[in-house]
Amino acid sequence: MPAPSEAAPSVGAEGAALAANEITVRFGGLTALAAVSLEVQPGQIAGLVGPNGAGKSTLLAVLSGLLRPNSGQVYLHGDDVTNASCRSRSRRGLARTFQQPELFMGLTVREHLMLAHRARVAPQRLWRDMLDPRSLLPPGREESERVDELLELLRLTRVEKAPVAALPLGVSRLVEVGRALASEPNVLLLDEPLSGLDIKASENLLSVFRQIVDQPGHQVSLIMVEHDVAAVLSLSDIVFVLDFGERIAVGSPEVIRIDPAVRAAYLGDSDPDPGPPAEPAPGRGDPA
């Protein structure tokens, strides 16, 4: 059973930006997520950690709508979006990045950001623009400024006109973050945003995340899946730890750092008293 260190969020928890309630996902006979709950407040950075196959990416897929859970609910700003499409979640301010960047190979870096911005700000342009010769003209000033700002923030200005197919993995990740931010999200899910980045780029990206959350007037919550535990613990306000599809711990970074179950399951600590949930049950496979 998950450690009952905090109560599961009440249904449609008041004020939470994103909440998951008792999410269960089974792939055939394999339980990838067993009644996992999670709650993130506006402006909070949440870390989601766990060993390979813990179910982190599956949970992100459920939260972003790419995967329907077998049971449980997802709430976005208090609304039940369990059965809502990715698109409608995106329109409510949810954005995400992927472990393997899912970029649009025919578009340039700048076009990625432009498109995401328009899909959120003016969705009717997705079909109306083809009949409008004005789309040959340069894009509007407001949009250009916002895109420039994001390109600047992520230090992508130099490659803005490059087709993304030519970018190395690290830069592709930045483009994905840019695309997600261009849709003006209030909840941003990040799937291993730092992997493949060098130290300088990682530090830059972490400071970008801090900036996004701290910007006045627009509260953004982040949920970050990351293997770099040090980075997660330094950045997060709250950390959720998954192991074999179960939530084994939740709490502030300080609490997590000393949690014996977490140390045993994840940090590979051979603590003599690992606590019951840390023992990997025999016969359970890798749900990732």
Place this chain on the structure above:
Amino acid sequence: MLQFVIAGLVLGGIYAICSAGLVITYTSSGILNFAFGAIAFFIARFYYFLNTQHTWSILPAAILAIVVASPALGVVLYFALFRHLRLSSPMIKVVATIGLLVAIPAAAVLIFGNQAIQSAPGLAPQPVAVYQVFGVAVTLDQVIVYACVLATVIIGALVLRYTDVGLKVRAMVDSPAMTDLSGTNPTLISVGVWAVSTLFAGLAGVLAAPIVGLDPDKFTILIAASFAAVVAARLRNLTVAVIVALLMGIATSLIEGYLPPSSAWTTEFIDAVPFIVVAVVLIYELLRRGRVGETDAWGGALDRAITPQGESRLAGSTSSVVESASLGFFGKYAGPILLIGAVGVVPLIVQGYWVGVMAAGFAYAVILLSWTIVTGEGGMLWLCQITFAGVGALTTAQLANNHGWPVLLAVLAGGVVALLMGVVVGLLSIRLGDLYVALVTLTFGLLMENLVFTLPSFVNQGLGLTLNRPGFATSDRAFAYLCLAAFVIIALFIVNFRRSTTGLALNAARWSEAGAKTSGISVVQQKVIAGALAAAIAGIGGGLFALSQTTFQPSEFATFEGVVWLAVLVTWGVRSNAAALLGGVSLALLPAVTQSYLPTWTSNVTPVLFGLGAVSAAKFPDGVLAEQSRRLRRLVLHVRDRPDGTDLPDLTLAGAEMGPVATTRVAEHIS
């Protein structure tokens, strides 16, 4: 009843051999071989060549054609083509086999001679012996079909289940990359699988020839029917495919028995049975699961990781984007404008007959633009653009003749009708995945061709429906310019479409479904928009084409002919408007030139060339035109940069910041 079952099992047995051949290559290489029927035709034609033209006796002819030539053809095709397609996108795989579908029958005519074949003998000695089984007459040809099906099924099952080879094949189906890593040579197994598949093709071809007749179109329809069984088996399940194939044969035979035999429509309906099966299966799948799940149909995790994501091979080289950006407006648009101008003056120069040919060429070019949008931009392979063109032409003829509409308005209305059909076909197929789009559109085309275009009132005893051109463009020359104007307007629309938010969103939907959805873009909506626009363009082009001929002739809109059109466009380049113009003109001009000036046998050279052109999409996905203009651009950049000795800023940046696309990605995927 029994007699229908016995007769039906013959057709069903041939379907079964075909579907088995299709399934084994799809599961082992991810290639759904649209050229299977063409290969079957080639071998059947070879057998006829030996047995009838050169009076070889049955056994040596059958051994040489089926046992030796068929697998050998498979091996040759594997090393020449299929091997290189292993990591290509699903779309390139289909395009390449479609190239073969166009090239092989024409090559067969070139090699074996062009003669009308009334009836082709099967494997039974002539006259064919007839036996009485339970009071039903059974020919020796039919008995041979049963024996072949039984042998195929039993030997196939035994080999796959109990032998070492079978184990290796099954391992490779699960993951070619892992099989390779564990020390088994996947090339050897792939060659074997292709050889067996083409052996099945050859066998099916020789068996089918006496039943359906030795005609490439008939063979393609036969194989398209086998697709029904393959679709019902969700492309992978050999047993289901064989059972469905047999049942379909029996059903066809039963329907044949109980429908009024005299009506011509009955025969057409019987031809349509397999396509109705496809439609039913797809609708069922759509309702049940919403998605057939073709994306995870092939290989293991490692295979998917080393497969280029989406269709990066079709994107063409990224360097061309960088290059054209550095050339500025003039460099980007000068080529197409000059080309359209050059082609545009031709109708002023040539005289008489040739002006009409150019007019037809411009109308073809309009139709080809529909692929520029749906395949070039949308990344989907629609195989029924010719059907939409036919629908447009038909609507034009009906409205103008029977309802007195002004003819150009009727052409536009034809576009609208085609657009609505495009929406329906798109909604039915797009959710299921890109490979199913190709299958569904092919099925739709054949259904329309068999059930609608053959209606007596449209065929009009072979005369078709007469059309009058608009008053201001009755001459060929004026009409040619009307078509060219339509082409330019639609081409400009496509240029705008590419740059518009809709175009960007379509691009997004094409390259990454997950990325598009989570960015708030509906993949299905964007792709349906592209498909519907393309259908409308084809409909308008079809109306113009019928006007250029001043008749609507249903037989001119045969689905197979549309596949040739696609091969022509892919050869020139499927992403470029200028290529569509060249493609259209060459479609009209080449047959006219060969007919007027060259010996008759040369008329089969062009399909072979265009078929091979489409096959070469595996190597040059952007087509001949893009490849040549890329070379020209490089030359221009080279010359321009020489004086001051500096490189272009964009290119410097590209060199410093970006690695070669595929290699980096693959390396990162594996590590």
